[in-house]
Amino acid sequence: MSMPEKAQIIQVPNTLRAKVGGRLGALDNEAIAKAEAALADLSTHFETWLMDEIKKLEDVQLVIKEEGLNPINADQLFYRAHDLKGLGTTYGFPLITRISGSLCKVLDEEDKRAIAPWKLVEAHMDAIRAVVRGQIKTEDHPVGKVLTETLEARVKEHLEAHNLMTT
Template identity: 60%
Template sequence: MRPWSSGIFGSAPLSNSAQVIRPPNTLRMKVGGAFGGIDANAIAKAEEALKAMSAQFGQWLQDEIVKLDKAQSDIRAQGYNAQTAEALYFRAHDLKGLGTTYQYPLVTRLAGSLCKMMDDPAKRMAAPMVLIDAHIDAIKAVVRDQIQTDDHPTGKVLAETLEAKVAQHYA
């Protein structure tokens, strides 16, 4: 005899049938239907807007380089401390995200290598200044010389060498 049919929950026997209740999926209605319902016209408009802004990418990238240069100058003037290191990390992180958008995937790669040394605030303070400076100088050089990708022999060597030095530092 099943314990729940023995009268513990009342004297009436329980039914052996079950009913599954499925609540309506209101989330799908809130986000605009099933996945794959992306509006191709919206994507085309976004691509057009990005193309129209691309003439400004060079100036915007230069603005980011100025910020990176200031972070490096602040380190030289104030020393490498938690505050100046964090400011440099934010500049590198911004360049990591913006490089490819601004048609400089090599900047994204170099800034990514710099971020790898600085992502963790505890490890950030142990990053060798000479290696930090090498990354900054490389980023400034590839923008100055308009080396956009690592298909360029100099860009490839810069990226591979810096990434190898970062790997050695953490080995």
């Protein structure tokens, strides 16, 4: 029986520093100013874009009212809520992110969608519209705080009643 060969360790040189030019240089204040100006210019469109996303959610809501809740439009409802969850804070409405996140908890699995209480789903959509209409942007706003805490409590009750709570 022969002895196994000895292992050979190969040290790969770290060439990342050479590729990015060594140490990072000083921040380019002019580039930062241009980026901030571009973002400020884009921010004038945020509310319009947000309203476009809310309209998509409302369109699914109308389809569900006409056709009833089915797996296809329930999926669409979840994806629209999920989009709003991701965009709310970006567009300056962190409460929309929170409310949409609560709605996503009710709709994030096929089993949950099938038993989602429609009144609770609609309450989330009404809250999203109220937040935009009232320009409620901070989580410490008294109306926004009551809206979100109430919705989250109802979602928790619903999920617990159906043994659907996840960590």
